[in-house]
Amino acid sequence: MRAMGIHDQLGARKLVNADATLTRLGGSLMPQEVIAAMLDAAQYWVDLPDFQKRIGAKLAEITHNEAAFVSTGAAAGIVLSTAAAVAGTDPALIARLPDTTGMKNEVIMLRSHRNGYDHAVRQVGIKLIEIGNATATYDWELEKAITDKTAAIFWFVGWMQRAVDLPFEKVIEIADRHGVPVIVDAAAQLPPVENLWKYTNAGATAAIFSGGKDLRGPQTSGLVVGKKAFIDLLPAHASPNNTMGRPMKVGKEEMAGLLAAVERYLKLDHGLRAEYCEETVADWCGALNTVPGVTAERSFPNEAMQPLPRCHIQLDPERFKQADVLKALLNGDPPVVVGAGKNNDLYLNPMTLEPGEESIVIQQLAKVLR
Numbered sequence: 001m002r003a004m005g006i007h008d009q010l011g012a013r014k015l016v017n018a019d020a021t022l023t024r025l026g027g028s029l030m031p032q033e034v035i036a037a038m039l040d041a042a043q044y045w046v047d048l049p050d051f052q053k054r055i056g057a058k059l060a061e062i063t064h065n066e067a068a069f070v071s072t073g074a075a076a077g078i079v080l081s082t083a084a085a086v087a088g089t090d091p092a093l094i095a096r097l098p099d100t101t102g103m104k105n106e107v108i109m110l111r112s113h114r115n116g117y118d119h120a121v122r123q124v125g126i127k128l129i130e131i132g133n134a135t136a137t138y139d140w141e142l143e144k145a146i147t148d149k150t151a152a153i154f155w156f157v158g159w160m161q162r163a164v165d166l167p168f169e170k171v172i173e174i175a176d177r178h179g180v181p182v183i184v185d186a187a188a189q190l191p192p193v194e195n196l197w198k199y200t201n202a203g204a205t206a207a208i209f210s211g212g213k214d215l216r217g218p219q220t221s222g223l224v225v226g227k228k229a230f231i232d233l234l235p236a237h238a239s240p241n242n243t244m245g246r247p248m249k250v251g252k253e254e255m256a257g258l259l260a261a262v263e264r265y266l267k268l269d270h271g272l273r274a275e276y277c278e279e280t281v282a283d284w285c286g287a288l289n290t291v292p293g294v295t296a297e298r299s300f301p302n303e304a305m306q307p308l309p310r311c312h313i314q315l316d317p318e319r320f321k322q323a324d325v326l327k328a329l330l331n332g333d334p335p336v337v338v339g340a341g342k343n344n345d346l347y348l349n350p351m352t353l354e355p356g357e358e359s360i361v362i363q364q365l366a367k368v369l370r
């Protein structure tokens with residue numbers, strides 16, 4: 001028997017997460033098979049680059065990609081991919097990063113895609129070339145932006161995408177014509193599981209996923225999949241080499257854990273899971289609509305544009321203040337974290353819950369709102 005757990009020892013509270021796979025809440029919870037794989041890997045010395053290579057080959061095979069690489073999170077995958085696009089495998093150039101003077105150092109991005117995670121691109125010392133505006137980007141803008149200094153085009157998928165964006169297929173076509181790699185940040189674009197091969201099959205040079213979100217791998221893992229010629233550039237930029245990626249080292253445990261997580265994810269019954277989410281959201285909405293001052297309805301897709309529903313709750317400002325409700329939920333036993341909207345509203349997300357927690361969430365919320 002284990003003595004007091006770490007949370008009790010430290011006085012740290014275990015949260016019920018009905019918000020999202022947020023890094024600040026711990027990213028994700030690892031299923032038993034992922035924990036087992038990490039535990040196994042933790043007990044043996046390995047030739048780490050060789051281990052990474054073997055894990056990558058297996059990941060590539062099961063995700064229908066030419067090659068794959070494990071990073072410490074999607075953001076690190078972005079850094080490594082950018083560095084690889086800029087400096088390739090030239091040791092003199094690699095050693096000089098993030099000083100990119102004289103290198104092929106321009107990275108093109110849609111202005112409408114700009115977001116906090118693009119810091120991971122910029123930290124490589126590149127020159128950011130923005131095209132388009134908030135509401136439109138045209139193919140001629142991309143054509144004109146490509147020069148002999150262009151290292152890559154970055155494409156972000158998720159809430160930053162607009163219907164008015166230049167179509168992805170068009171970007172691939174133009175990039176191919178100029179021989180420029182297209183790197184897709186699809187960190188939170190699982191589910192659907194097919195996205196693991198969708199972007200690369202559509203012609204992307206690489207696609208990057210977070211291992212610590214819905215894949216439920218280690219919180220500090222990420223997956224880069226793509227063309228072999230490009231993925232083969234990544235190790236030179238990564239730990240254990242003393243290069244750009246050295247502070248983003250990946251342990252044997254994360255590598256093994258991510259592989260187990262992806263294997264599990266490919267076998268999951270995603271239809272059944274979507275059904276569970278729909279039923280849970282319907283139950284929540286039904287219960288909440290009996291509470292005076294509260295209107296609840298299904299919201300779809302969710303905040304990360306994943307095809308799963310959430311329960312959107314509009315609070316009557318005469319009766320409830322969002323901040324008070326959030327605080328009361330967090331002070332409850334158990335503490336519950338839910339999503340906060342911008343307009344005195346809340347979101348309940350079923351995708352991050354452990355079995356049985358859906359009733360805890362609604363009980364705690366009902367307690368606060370009654």
Ligand SMILES: *Cc1c(COP(=O)(O)O)cnc(C)c1O
Pocket residue numbers: 023072073074075076117156157158185186187188209210211212221222
């Ligand atoms: C979550 C996210 C990231 C970062 O992923 P990590 O695995 O936490 O590093 C990057 N880009 C986008 C669009 C994301 O949603």
